[in-house]
Amino acid sequence: MPAASNSPTGARSRVPGLDNAIAFIGGGNMARSLIGGLVSRGRPATAIRVAEPVAALRDALQQDFGVHCAEHASAAAEGADVWVLAVKPQVMREVCTALLPLAQARRPLVVSIAAGITTAQLERWLGGDLPVVRAMPNTPALLGAGITGLFANARTDAAQRADADELLQAVGPTVWIDDEATMDAVTAVSGSGPAYVFLLAEAMQAAGVAQGLSPDAARALVQQTLLGASTMLVEQSEPADVLRARVTSPGGTTQAAIETFEAGGFRELVDRAIAAATERGRQLSAAND
Ligand SMILES: NC(=O)C1=CN([C@@H]2O[C@H](COP(=O)(O)OP(=O)(O)OC[C@H]3O[C@@H](n4cnc5c(N)ncnc54)[C@H](OP(=O)(O)O)[C@@H]3O)[C@@H](O)[C@H]2O)C=CC1
Numbered sequence: 376m377p378a379a380s381n382s383p384t385g386a387r388s389r390v391p392g393l394d395n396a397i398a399f400i401g402g403g404n405m406a407r408s409l410i411g412g413l414v415s416r417g418r419p420a421t422a423i424r425v426a427e428p429v430a431a432l433r434d435a436l437q438q439d440f441g442v443h444c445a446e447h448a449s450a451a452a453e454g455a456d457v458w459v460l461a462v463k464p465q466v467m468r469e470v471c472t473a474l475l476p477l478a479q480a481r482r483p484l485v486v487s488i489a490a491g492i493t494t495a496q497l498e499r500w501l502g503g504d505l506p507v508v509r510a511m512p513n514t515p516a517l518l519g520a521g522i523t524g525l526f527a528n529a530r531t532d533a534a535q536r537a538d539a540d541e542l543l544q545a546v547g548p549t550v551w552i553d554d555e556a557t558m559d560a561v562t563a564v565s566g567s568g569p570a571y572v573f574l575l576a577e578a579m580q581a582a583g584v585a586q587g588l589s590p591d592a593a594r595a596l597v598q599q600t601l602l603g604a605s606t607m608l609v610e611q612s613e614p615a616d617v618l619r620a621r622v623t624s625p626g627g628t629t630q631a632a633i634e635t636f637e638a639g640g641f642r643e644l645v646d647r648a649i650a651a652a653t654e655r656g657r658q659l660s661a662a663n664d
């Protein structure tokens with residue numbers, strides 16, 4: 376990857392690639408997933424700093440991954456040229472405003488994973504004229520099995536886009552989005568998506584127990600079924616409806632279940648759920664401006 380200068384004068388160059396110091400602002404669930412994925416894929420722990428106010432989370436991150444943790448955002452951010460903003464949307468403005476002087480002095484590449492919050496908001500809160508990438512990863516990142524939607528503002532150059540891409544590629548594939556407005560749909564589909572699968576798992580397990588299975592048997596059957604079906608979706612070229620048809624023998628058990636799902640409005644319910652999550656992303660932007 377080509378070297379990139381972040382300063383208007385070109386006086387200070389970022390060191391690209393694995394040695395590039397990264398600061399995570401917020402060390403909660405999602406930061407932990409990303410850090411775990413990065414470290415397990417060879418990113419040196421010494422190049423990762425985390426700001427996290429909760430002492431127990433700092434201790435766990437330090438112990439589990441060997442990353443350097445600090446209580447306050449500026450302590451982590453001042454040594455890094457890539458800032459990953461991993462706090463809740465509700466506190467993002469306050470966090471950015473506190474970092475504004477440092478952002479203007481250091482001019483980092485800013486990568487935000489917050490739902491809803493736009494690149495324009497982040498750039499404004501950090502004082503303007505900054506490369507900002509909005510990313511939406513998901514928790515399977517912890518296992519290197521995530522997927523991330525990415526959108527870059529106009530001030531992000533090709534090398535910085537490549538840096539952001541490399542950062543998130545460490546925890547799974549990336550998908551670049553041209554229209555930032557659709558990042559809320561990315562959030563609704565893949566950012567929140569693992570929770571829908573876990574909900575399905577919960578419901579299938581409970582239903583299996585209701586039909587007489589032991590909880591352990593139901594859990595094992597559901598886990599491997601979801602893993603096997605997901606693997607088929609990824610590894611076989613046929614679309615989901617074709618794979619579904621192969622399971623569904625005419626007049627058989629699957630048909631009985633699928634007809635029950637359809638009669639209960641399953642597709643409409645999924646459509647409404649994804650629309651609600653998309654709309655919530657827009658609300659998070661407006662409510663926290
Ligand atoms: N969880 C997920 O699956 C995904 C989450 N996201 C996004 O990631 C972001 C983080 O979510 P998640 O990890 O779930 O949330 P968490 O609440 O688990 O993590 C956020 C952490 O940031 C801490 N924090 C608050 N203020 C500051 C500050 N000033 N400086 C440093 N850290 C601070 C919080 O501490 P405290 O609790 O004390 O406030 C908390 O520990 C959100 O914006 C969310 O939209 C994106 C994709 C998926």
Ligand SMILES: O=C(O)[C@@H]1CCC=N1
Binds near residue numbers: 490562566567
């Ligand atoms: O629920 C949320 O708001 C965050 C964003 C995507 C997943 N979790």
